[in-house]
Amino acid sequence: MKRNLSSYLKHSAFHYALRKRASPNETIVLASVDSGYLDMAINLYVSSLRRFSIENYLFVGSDPAVCVALSALNITCVEYIRDRDAESASVYSSDAFKRKTHLKTKMVLEALRLGLSVLLVDLDVVFFANPLPLFACDACDLEISSDVIAVNSGFYFARSTPAALKLHKNAWNYGLARPDVSNQKVIGQYLNRMKGRKEINVKHLDPEKYVNGKQFFYDGARIFKGDNPCSDCIVVHNNWIVSLAAKIYRFKEFGLWHYDKDGYYSNETNKYLSFSFPKRYEGMQTNVVERNTLKNALIVGALLNRIVILPKFHCIGRECFHNRKTCPVKCSLGSELNMEVFDNHLNGKYRESVFLTHDKVPNAIKRSLSPYYMIVHRGDEGLKNIPIHVRRRYAKSPDVVTSTEIMHWFRNRTEAVLRFYSLYDVWIYDENDRKIQAILRRIEKAFEWNRHEKY
Missing domain, CATH: 3.90.550.10 (Spore Coat Polysaccharide Biosynthesis Protein SpsA; Chain A)
Known part of the structure; x- marks a missing residue:
């Protein structure tokens, strides 16, 4: 009753x-x-x-x-x-x-x-x-x-x-x-x-105005904010993708996420780290290098207590598989990794690539940018390809960049966004540093192949 x-x-x-x-x-x-x-x-x-x-x-x-x-x-x-x-x-x-x-x-x-x-x-x-x-x-x-x-x-x-x-x-x-x-x-x-x-x-x-996720994002090659604006669109449905985390990340990368939960965008005290992938390698080597570089960035971000702003990745994976004729040049992390697993382990530690363009991000954050840095080894053959305006930090070891070096170089930087030209060929590793080992274990668990597509 x-x-x-x-x-x-x-x-x-x-x-x-x-x-x-x-x-x-x-x-x-x-x-x-x-x-x-x-x-x-x-x-x-x-x-x-x-x-x-x-x-x-x-x-x-x-x-x-x-x-x-x-x-x-x-x-x-x-x-x-x-x-x-x-x-x-x-x-x-x-x-x-x-x-x-x-x-x-x-x-x-x-x-x-x-x-x-x-x-x-x-x-x-x-x-x-x-x-x-x-x-x-x-x-x-x-x-x-x-x-x-x-x-x-x-x-x-x-x-x-x-x-x-x-x-x-x-x-x-x-x-x-x-x-x-x-x-x-x-x-x-x-x-x-x-x-x-x-x-x-x-x-x-009309499917051109009331657009499902396959037609809007995949067929329309719309990955990042500003890609192929749809002047006739009335509604977009973020379907044809699996997992809540993947849906949210896709909305964020395309600039359709407006919920400022816990000051996700508007926090004025957060510190960030950005980097890019200025070079494309041959075939699947691109995928390996970019994943390892992302791990480097996440380690540096954890050491410096900075949130990592993800870069745009070179497309080699599933985005191109489903768009062979219109394969975009750059793709999001969601094209390569399982965002649900990534978010479970690294929630709050990263932001989407278009983060700094969001209208809720304070102008004080957008304007507070460091010079561009790159960590290199002395005698590195790639030095000639580094732009003249990039400031170099030289590692003592030819194989390893230590956490001590990272902290010495960057912990006192006051800019809201610490910018790296790239983090290629960098590995921060100290087997006796428990903090570094814990960071590495968490990061490794976050990397799982993408299973987002509905089809």
């Missing part, structure tokens, strides 16, 4: 919130959220809902903690259905992921039953314009985006019509019986069946 009462109260609270938050024309924007995806929800709010002054939205929580966190930021959220895996971000195609997707169907169905039109938005979506005024097909039951090989249940507009109600009711009932099948597949199956019987009027949104 107590459990039934609790469910009833949540149901009533949800209906009340739907009516209260809906616009005068009875339209509501809904997004399902759990604690595992809290940061992504906040980014959706900051980058899209708040940016375009969209007030008729409602985040629908599947655990109490997520609504408490959102409400503390004055972001409207109501708990509706509690999910046992709500505290963790579910991996694409896992059983928990598939089961969670059906909660979206349920909440849309309830809103349609109240006579509301619903814009269903996944959390990994960013608006380039306000899409609400653009759903102008009054005769349509559904206006839905594409996911390349199927309809995309992560962004669609449903009107409260008998056909839309039937679609969602059937999809929800099927989901109850088969939670091992994602709601996208279920909605697609019922939608095709109803279209074949001419029971539903569907408008498929």
